[in-house]
Amino acid sequence: MRLKMCSIHVKDPKAAHEFYTGTLGFQTLMAMPEYNLYIVKDPGGGSGSSGSVGLLLEPSDNPVGAAYMNGLHDAGIPAIVFGVPDVRAEYKRLGAQGVIFQAEPSEGPTGVSVILDDGCGNYVQLHQD
Template structure:
């Protein structure tokens, strides 16, 4: 069994697509109109056939309280592996990305948490996971 798809709920799919591709460096995999929304996924350019991230519209009534609680408590909605958290932190901060947690050594891993501008906190991590 493998993880095929994971989801983050986003306020604006087009804005999310720009952030996740232009800023984070993912690439668009699927972009299919579904009514007023889209089936919109991105993947790592290093694994184009790997796990897809669905940029899911946040219209369902349960999404708002769920995301609000996660952000309020500082809990990331997703975690992405990087080769070097400190280097990625510097690169992203240079692009104007806001971090809620600067790089933090946590034993065998280093993490940082960023705001994806679409309603979520995202963790970046390197080291043993």
């Protein structure tokens, strides 16, 4: 058994796809704009769908999904965590692209991390691998 796909609720799947691919560097695993369906994968996730964990950019048009997304965002809680080799380098790179962060990177008991706003209804935590 392996993890095949997970999802994150977003306000606008197309805009989220643009941010997650164009800004964060994910790759498109599947895009069907006519169905408002976008799935991305990390660039190190292998080619095609085999071996890749998909991240479904799920529309928050369901009231339960919207309440969950908005509740996490209002509380300042990240909806998802991405691993990166160097949090401080990503903080500089993304900050130069206009990405908004809650604060500067910090070191805690689990390592170095920082939280950014994806502009699509979520906070995302970057954690150093």
